[in-house]
Amino acid sequence: MTSDQVEDARERVVDAFERSAEIYGLNRSYGRLYGVLYFAREPLSLDELAEETGFAKSTVSTAMKELERFHMVHRRSIEGEGKRAFFEPERDFWHIVKQFLDREMRREIDTMARALDDAETALEAAVDAGEDERAARDLERVRDLQQVYDRSEAFVNLVTRAPSDRLRSAFEDFADLVRR
Amino acid sequence: MTSDQVEDARERVVDAFERSAEIYGLNRSYGRLYGVLYFAREPLSLDELAEETGFAKSTVSTAMKELERFHMVHRRSIEGEGKRAFFEPERDFWHIVKQFLDREMRREIDTMARALDDAETALEAAVDAGEDERAARDLERVRDLQQVYDRSEAFVNLVTRAPSDRLRSAFEDFADLVRR
DNA sequence: CGGTATATTCGGCATATACCGAATATTCCG
DNA sequence: CGGAATATTCGGTATATGCCGAATATACCG
Incomplete structure (x- = not known):
């Protein structure tokens, strides 16, 4: 199945993000979260990120705060979505x-x-x-x-x-x- | 006493090395060891480094191996000093x-x-x-x-x-x- | 080649970190 | 202003890390 291969390929890139994070003294989980966001078609909520990465929502919450500190992600709210926060990756390295x-x-x-x-x-x-x-x-x-x-x-x-x-x-x- | 102030000043610089190490994802102890070496008047042995920094010799030994890996220190032996290893800092950042x-x-x-x-x-x-x-x-x-x-x-x-x-x-x- | 001085390795303990789930706080909307 | 949806904080646990001292390995010298 081609779509499996695509999935694998994306996964390997996210893996590479994890290793990169490690090298620069960040937690692997930050690399993973950033990688997932990097390929997301749209801004993701905390729940979606938790779902996608397998981390608990609380873990994602604190990680996002840190990633924002590093300007690696941006927090947005979306019209009509109430309090729910959405995150986008900063793609300008x-x-x-x-x-x-x-x-x-x-x-x-x-x-x-x-x-x-x-x-x-x-x-x-x-x-x-x-x-x-x-x-x-x-x-x-x-x-x-x-x-x-x-x-x-x-x-x-x-x-x-x-x-x-x-x-x-x-x-x-x-x-x-x-x-x- | 002026020499106390000198000691303090040197100590503060070594402290700053510790913090620097931290920022770049290294252990604080590496910053300390490097800092002590930086101001040493001559190459130091493991025992001297342990004495100077307060770390156990085994700790210093492993740290030195790592610092060598990063090319931050160099290991030398000295004529007539038997097996004893001496370390010098790399000062070219x-x-x-x-x-x-x-x-x-x-x-x-x-x-x-x-x-x-x-x-x-x-x-x-x-x-x-x-x-x-x-x-x-x-x-x-x-x-x-x-x-x-x-x-x-x-x-x-x-x-x-x-x-x-x-x-x-x-x-x-x-x-x-x-x-x- | 044996002995001594030194370095390294290793197991263990204490502390720090990552992560979780429950409890609490905040925001938004009717 | 109250209640529902969401985010954050917090305490606890499991794992990783830093460091130590004892045990082992290695290099040098007579």
Whole structure:
């Protein structure tokens, strides 16, 4: 039966989504839910998602909240459907990446930057006070890190502020930059 | 005492490493171990790392194996130190990123690509057989994904093959690409 | 080749996480 | 405003994970 094969094929792609989720530190179930949504012909309700994936409705509810946090799905209500919530997948992967950079990576960079600044101050004082020469070494290390994080921050700013299609084309050209 | 402040500052940076590890889906303990190594004046042994971090030696041993897998640390032996192993941090972050792309992301891309190719074949057959028009929709989705993953693969190839300093400078120029 | 220093493996415990179903809260509509 | 439909929260359980210390394996040196 062809339609069985189609079903299998779709299932394998959803499997692949699960493994992807895993790699990026997300729960497998999120990959599955996202995958199911990705192939849905229309927005799905919590009950439909639960039915489709085999998870309890409560599980789906919390998972959806998290997936929304990552901007991987969007919640909608539909005219005449009362309170019932419907979910659609975000299919622009660049958008998802941007949101991740904006939310998670920026926060990481900020804490690190603050820690580094404090460390720099303390170490400068230590060096001036003629403390052991370990301080000088550490100061160098800290400054190296500062440079790395400054660049990361610039990159994050760049990416999160540019629209997806501009990024896509910039990355095409990026290839030439690396190669030349 | 200034040296207390220095100690505190170093500690805060190591803390920041822990949080970073967390964000990228690694264990906090890996961040701590890497951080301690980052500021070490010389390569550290398992016992020294255990002493410094408070983890059991066995814990450190397995963690080090994992950190090696990610190319975040390197294992060395030192002349006249017998069997004892010493560890050094990889300080070139680009190198670490490249290894991650090469090992993890490439594998993810491969499984997804295979799943998508299978799905494409099955769906094409279904469409030709005049199956329900859902197949046509799905085929479109699959092809969109293929494009995304093809581009990702090209990007991964590019980055993993270029030397770190070239990447760094290419990313400087990338900024102009996006902005212009 | 035997002994010693070191590394790794393994079983077990304690904690964290994923998931469930029942209980509660919220929204919408008559 | 009340009641029905839905979503969310919460407590409990099963499983996974992190970490430890003891037991085992491995490498080096005399």
